[in-house]
């Protein structure tokens with residue numbers, strides 16, 4: 001190789017892999033999707049360093065969340081997707097607290113997997129990345145981030161997408177859904193045309209091994225789509241009325257939304273929520289794999305279709 005090419009190659013190599021400001025991870029994710037999903041969960045829960053300097057034990061403080069956003073940005077870049085930070089400031093609902101400690105400040109991170117035919121319609125997939133204090137948050141909610149990585153990677157490989165896919169990692173779900181509420185405002189302000197919203201929370205526990213999921217407050221159309229794919233994959237699909245996580249922020253403002261979770265109401269759910277014991281060794285990766293397959297099939301079904309009758313124009 002001529003010296004100029006060696007120089008160019010070196011510049012490109014280093015500009016891709018080293019960016020000290022962004023707290024880059026220093027290695028690539030494994031090629032197999034499930035292996036990468038396991039590694040992402042391992043990094044998020046402090047079993048591996050998130051960057052050269054930091055092992056993160058929870059994702060609750062401002063600094064922990066900042067480092068997590070930078071890590072997740074790198075994960076998206078490894079899928080050749082552009083990470084976009086949505087920084088927000090939201091007043092505290094208690095005016096006194098607002099005066100004393102100031103408004104909520106956080107960062108949602110999102111990316112867009114574009115349609116293959118210049119559609120202006122979006123399917124939104126989301127999961128929160130924050131945790132309770134001193135909680136590694138393996139089930140709540142690294143499990144969902146791991147599933148979303150797998151789903152996004154598989155969707156990026158399909159030839160036909162008649163809709164855009166917006167993948168978003170919410171901040172501050174643990175603070176009364178502040179992050180997703182701020183993101184809803186962002187979508188409305190920028191007039192995104194949203195087909196449907198699918199948010200995941202706690203999807204790593206399956207002690208009875210039946211791979212069942214619960215759909216929280218699906219519309220009849222969404223329920224049918226999940227049931228169809230569940231039947232093909234032999235995955236039981238239950239329905240509940242739980243509204244205590246991010247999909248609620250969207251439904252409140254008129255979006256078509258559904259929550260996806262492990263058997264939370266049926267009782268096959270982690271006993272370690274919000275505790276220091278919500279660790280990686282409690283995660284069932286066969287369940288992660290099964291749910292990844294299901295959600296991929298449902299979203300693929302939606303985006304390959306030309307139908308626009310599920311969502312509302314916002």
Ligand SMILES: [Zn+2]
Nearest residue numbers: 140141201202
């Ligand atoms: Zn959660």
